[in-house]
Amino acid sequence: MSPKTLYDKIWDAHIAHEAEDGTTLLYIDRHLVHEVTSPQAFEGLRLTGRKVRAPDKTIAVPDHNVPTTLDRTKGIDNEQSRIQVDALDRNAKEFGVHYYPVSDIRQGIVHIVGPENGWTLPGMTVVCGDSHTATHGAFGALAHGIGTSEVEHVLATQTLIQKKSKNMKVEVTGKLKPGVTPKDVTLAIIGATGTGGGTGYVIEYCGEVFRDMSMEGRMTVCNMAIEGGARAGLVAPDETTFEYVKGRTHAPKGAQWEAALTWWKTLYTDEGAQFDKVVTLRGEDIEPVVTWGTSPEDVLPITGVVPDPSQFKGGKVDAARRSLEYMGLKPGQKLSEIEIDTVFIGSCTNGRIEDLRAVADVVKGKKIKEGLRAMIVPGSGLVRAQAEEEGLAEIFQEAGFEWRLAGCSMCLAMNPDQLSEGERCVSTSNRNFEGRQGYKGRTHLVSPPMAAAAAITGRLTDVREMM
Amino acid sequence: MDKFEKITGIAAPMPLVNIDTDMIIPKVHLKSIKRTGFGKHLFDEMRYNRDGTEVADFVLNKPQYRDAEILIAGDNFGCGSSREHAPWAIADFGIKCVVSTSFADIFFNNSFKNGILPIVLPQEQVDILMADAEKGANARMTVDLEAQEITTSDGDVIPFDVDPFKKHCLLNGLDDIALTMEKAASIDTFESSMSVQRPWV
Ligand code: SF4
Secondary structure, eight states, X not given: OOOOOHHHHHHHTTEEEEOTTSOEEEEOSEEEEOTTTSHHHHHHHHHHTOOOSOGGGEEEOOOSSOOOSTTGGGOOSSHHHHHHHHHHHXXXXXXXXXXXXXXXTTXXXXXXXXXXXXXXXXXXXXXXXXXXXXXXXXXXXXXXXXXXXXXXXXXXXXXXXXXXXXXXXXXXXXXXXXXXXXXXXXXXXXXXXXXXXXXXXXXXXXXXXXXXXXXXXXXXXHHGGGGGTOSEEEOOOOHHHHHHHTTOTTSOOHHHHHHHHHHHTTOSOOTTOOOSEEEEEEGGGOOOEEEOSSSTTOEEETTSBOOOGGGSOTHHHHHHHHHHHHHTOOTTOBGGGOBOSEEEEOHXXXXXXXXXXXXXXXHTXXXXXXXXXXXXXXXXXXXXXXXXXXXXXXXXXXXXXXXXOSSOGGGTOSSSOOOOTTOEEEXXXXXXXXTTTSTTOEEEEOOXXXXXXXXXXXXXXXXXXXX | OOOOOEEEEEEEEEOOSOOBHHHHSOGGGTTOSSSSOOGGGTTHHHHBXXXXXXXXXXXXXXXXXXXXXXXXXXXXXXXXXXXXXXXXXXXXXXXXXXXXXXXXXXXXXXXXXXXXXXXXXXXXXXXXXXXXXXXXXXXXXXXXXXXXXXXXXXXXXXXXXXXXXXXXXXXXXXXXXXXXXXXXXXXXXXXXHHHHHOTTO
């Protein structure tokens, strides 16, 4: 048998039907559903009299629209947000899928809820009407975002019509320096490949840096595979993965665990397997980074200066000029001198317990800069409960952070958490697009410790100065 | 879904690279639970001022491009989120074809499912079409899916590639779900063999 990549193996294990031209019906093991991209899909089923084929493999949770303030039990003020959340509630019940309502402690961002409850397992195919489904690739699961028509297709048939992507390997060798986190790694990769660099590919993240990384870190990396244009990102499952999965509510138990483990241990890229594209970075070369523009590829080390648009090529010259105008920055300005108004810590990129621990390490015993708005939004109710148990919540509140309930919050501002015009935010989320966090809001993407450092000084800050 | 045949229409030039889904349809407009009515919000933040008036120099607000049916765009069009509201807004506005040097993957797939034809061409050819589009309303181009050709207003013919299955679905306005349901037996077989091989799933 010819050697296969990890992606090849998972793909081959899920072919329900293959046409001569390679168009494949790929079987879907887990379908995650949230309130924004699903109403039209359920409506489609209703109109055509179709059912959900595998309700047991379908997990629904509201996250984008839910308020994250402590008084959210009183309901959602915005009428349209409420309609979407109510629609999910109704659809989940009517079609009989697994469901975590807002009142459930397990409610949270769909990409945090899946892994946390053991729904996401190695070797699976996982889809969701959300581009950051790539997150689940951290388990060695083939996971990607789909549109609403495809959501309806998966609900009705438990398959997707797919053509296979190409294989790309992103290798990060060696060790990371102190102060450098998985977020810096994933941003540095996008900085190197560009936002279109992964288009048409499934990325496998290889090398010592990922082997050394925790599951939380791998999720952060895979989460942003989509920002590099890739269909999905993968990390081969290993002891770290199995350790994380073991004992979770929906993970296999007993004899099934043993059987699963035996298969999972075959999920790696064979010696000699071919990648269509290879990118290699040295872990030692990666610095704590920030974004300066309105594309996630606009990445620079915190020690750098705002670039001059004329140093770019082609259409990027205009795009960079537009970015700087939007961001209110001048070429040559030192990144570490940029003053900020707001800090947002959370999202499916960096809303897990490990992220919150890293923030607590930096802010413990300190106060955030006066006048700054700073909020910490745990990725799920379970993360929140754990942070309270570990005493992190107290540290945050003493430092002056707002300590919120779980949801997407200011990652995309579909809920009341938004930037106002011109407000400058340091954010641990994944997109710095124009208007992403609020109309004319300005976003700098960073790691959790960098966000913590910025909260204390009130400007973009090199966290290493505080270590 | 409507059938896609041949269109002859106005092409609007948008040379900006990395036009993302938040630009195409900002999230404040994602709150509907319907599929229609998004066209008036297409490119909302670039197209309107905060007070609701139009931004005069935005391409689709210019008199010659208000009825555009084709968009010629910069590299990496449609990057960002998986929101199908982006192609819904484009289709609802009346645009049936987008040409660029590359598209984000999810957007590309979503387009076909909504009767929009995304065409990938090399830079030089996109440049030719961009220049043609910049001539305004008299420069109508033709996109012929059957023949896989774009004809510029000057009569230049540019061939393009398209996945045969997607072409077939678009030409015939076919619904993916119905097509897949014809293969239900394969899915049943797969499921029963999986319940033995990977019972934990
Ligand atoms: S946290 Fe942000 S990126 Fe993640 S699912 Fe929510 S809105 Fe999307």
